[in-house]
Amino acid sequence: MTRKIFLDTETTGLEHQLGDRIIEVACVEMRGRRLTGRHFHRYINPQRDIEAGAQAVHGLTSEFLADKPLFADIADELCDFIEGAELIIHNASFDVGFLNHEFSLLDREPVKELCAEIIDTLRMARDLRPGKKNSLDALCNEFGVDNSGRQLHGALLDAELLAEVYLAMTRGQDSLMMELELPESGTFGAAGQDRPPMQVLRASAEELADHARVLQEIDKESKGKCLWAALEQST
Template identity: 50%
Template sequence: MRQIVLDTETTGLEPEQGHRVVEMACVEILNRQVTKRHLHLYMNPDRDSDPEALRVHGLTTKFLSDKPRFPEVAQQLVDFVRDAEVIIHNAAFDVKFLNAELRRAKLPPFTELCGKVTDSLMVAREMFPGKRNNLDALCERFGISNAHRTLHGALLDSELLGEVWLAMTRGQDSLLDDGADDSASGAGAGAAGAQGRFDASGLPIIQVDAQALQAHEAYLDGLDKAGGKPCLWRQIDAPPAEAGGAAV
């Protein structure tokens, strides 16, 4: 499964007011492992950033003046996200900007270029209702260091969101570590295959002592009393003759 974590920085809040994307980053996750493949681009927006936006990302007009414009790099984005699930925090914001830029480049809307878009903010709100769910809060909640995040940057934020996403969606993929490794590398048949190869012959055999047996019998007596009849455990363990006699 190929996933892309994406983030953008912009000159302001509304593309309808002429605001543009100035930075874009995509980080690849393949089989729940962050790979070394990423796409990171700065773009010349042909305008100044609003003061509030500039305080967030710190990308000055002078710094961006010699960078390519979005149509010049749009195909790189198209090729990188093609058919993948794209994970974006507050996806509605980024997607409306990307759609505006793609229209200028005479390309289809973003959702037609990738496999699907998943909003990690919406997922976080379902998991942690009533709590702060911005990227900083999620990093703190999952113990992910973001001390180096003094300004918002698309690449850094994508890398942090990738770690947060894996922590948010982490499940018990396999009871055995080697099963998870095989699945990630594509070398094995996954958790089921790993369990099928497991050899239990080397496990120690622990004998039950008389005190433990006595405690077990006392526990079963309590179950019998509560249920008004022998518990299922004793019915299963009953000798065939005894079980047959009881049925007559």
């Protein structure tokens, strides 16, 4: 089963050709259309100033990033996390361009050599919704994904939202696969007869702990507006 990795970055500006750098990178893992709870998230010291326009978008400051690791310090971990996976990114040319720039500074191979495939959800959205606005916020609104905690861009929260949007955009593909896999008429007897018992797989303690940690990070990124965390507290 191919791993899917949803990736997002934040940067000092829009032009890596002019020296802009990555200051945050986040990835979340999916297998079989389910998030596994595994994720990779790092803030990075870019060793340069952040443009005012970029800071207004993500809210990250040079002071906050001053004690964070350099990209060179997290490159091995990042490569290990995404290696061999399908990489799913919204406006992939932007993030891949920045990642390739960072890798080139370290004499490392480009992203396409690490991953099985790179999928651009912006291109997918434009094919599905030609002529419409296809930003991540617009897609969240279109497909009913709760993005109320997204006052500022944040790589981890945006990667989580992108995973939900991707599932919504590709739901029809699942329906087609289900139809192809349905047994022929008569395979089962009357309703309820000869059907295998339903298996209920309960989360392990480790999986529950990972889930709680992800919710805490999302809640922190959204300044206490994580709906999932609020729902869990109310139950």
